[in-house]
Amino acid sequence: MRYRVGQRVRVAARPHEGHHRTPGYVKGKSGSVERVHAPFTNPETRAYGSDGLPKQPLYLVGFAQRDVWPDSRGHAGDRIYVDVFEHWLEAE
Amino acid sequence: MSGHDHEHSHTPITNGDEPAAAARAAALEELLVEKGVIGREDVRQRIDWIVSRSPADGARLIARAWVDRDFKQRLLADARAAALELGLDPGPSPVVVALENTQAVHHMVVCTLCSCYPKALLGPPPDWYKSLPYRSRAVSDPRGVLTEFGLELDDDVELRVLDSTADIRYLVIPPRPAGSDGMTEEELAALVSRDSMIGVSQPSAPAPGGGLVRHS
Numbered sequence: 001m002r003y004r005v006g007q008r009v010r011v012a013a014r015p016h017e018g019h020h021r022t023p024g025y026v027k028g029k030s031g032s033v034e035r036v037h038a039p040f041t042n043p044e045t046r047a048y049g050s051d052g053l054p055k056q057p058l059y060l061v062g063f064a065q066r067d068v069w070p071d072s073r074g075h076a077g078d079r080i081y082v083d084v085f086e087h088w089l090e091a092e
Numbered sequence: 093m094s095g096h097d098h099e100h101s102h103t104p105i106t107n108g109d110e111p112a113a114a115a116r117a118a119a120l121e122e123l124l125v126e127k128g129v130i131g132r133e134d135v136r137q138r139i140d141w142i143v144s145r146s147p148a149d150g151a152r153l154i155a156r157a158w159v160d161r162d163f164k165q166r167l168l169a170d171a172r173a174a175a176l177e178l179g180l181d182p183g184p185s186p187v188v189v190a191l192e193n194t195q196a197v198h199h200m201v202v203c204t205l206c207s208c209y210p211k212a213l214l215g216p217p218p219d220w221y222k223s224l225p226y227r228s229r230a231v232s233d234p235r236g237v238l239t240e241f242g243l244e245l246d247d248d249v250e251l252r253v254l255d256s257t258a259d260i261r262y263l264v265i266p267p268r269p270a271g272s273d274g275m276t277e278e279e280l281a282a283l284v285s286r287d288s289m290i291g292v293s294q295p296s297a298p299a300p301g302g303g304l305v306r307h308s
Binding site for chain 1: 186187189205231232233234235236247250251252253254255256257258259260
């Protein structure tokens with residue numbers, strides 16, 4: 001587990017061909033680690049018949065709604081939380 | 093020269109009344125069975141399991157959390173273990189996370205990538221949960237979505253949207269309604285709607301009289 005709760009992280013902005021579980025709307029966005037879940041098999045390889053090993057640590061990352069959607073009609077304190085695998089995160 | 097320039101004198105090519113998605117699912121199942129990836133019995137058992145689940149199970153968890161503070165703490169710490177404690181099947185997901193809605197914080201759940209949902213505790217997800225408008229707007233305009241569900245949050249409430257993109261399943265613990273003092277756990281469970289456990293509505297208000305049957 002490379003990151004700890006409270007740490008600032010950025011979601012990698014890279015494109016990815018094929019199945020992956022990192023929503024496009026958070027790519028390149030910065031947030032903070034809310035929970036460190038556990039390692040899980042990697043859906044990017046499991047989707048194509050492999051065993052998904054090695055497992056990838058999964059984190060719940062929290063973002064300010066306004067950082068994700070600059071034109072957001074929401075309130076300043078509104079937040080969005082997304083489960084992101086470790087290999088999609090970069091330290092800030 | 094396009095192949096579509098000919099006169100369409102033939103009848104449209106359709107699949108009868110079967111929706112395209114159903115035909116595609118049937119074709120996929122045929123292929124998966126033919127290739128030995130799954131068996132027909134697996135599919136039948138999985139369908140049986142899904143349709144046997146209902147929001148009543150999740151409601152039992154919530155009602156217990158409302159009447160038992162220690163249980164609520166255990167539910168918040170490990171919802172899987174808390175479900176097992178009540179004899180409920182928490183499903184195949186290795187981690188179920190319960191999130192408490194209060195006067196200050198409101199959680200709502202979406203799966204923008206598909207339709208991840210705590211099926212074991214809530215049953216099959218409603219059609220709107222799987223729809224593209226909900227999946228896209230729950231993250232981009234959540235307060236607008238809640239308004240359409242009839243839920244206007246106060247300005248000072250912090251809204252938290254959970255996008256369940258991977259292996260974790262999220263269950264909302266809605267606030268106990270006012271006027272429900274003295275109700276039994278079973279009566280309380282009847283107030284807990286499916287939508288309140290997704291976080292797009294609040295539990296029902298008790299009937300006048302607190303839900304207690306009065307005999308005169």
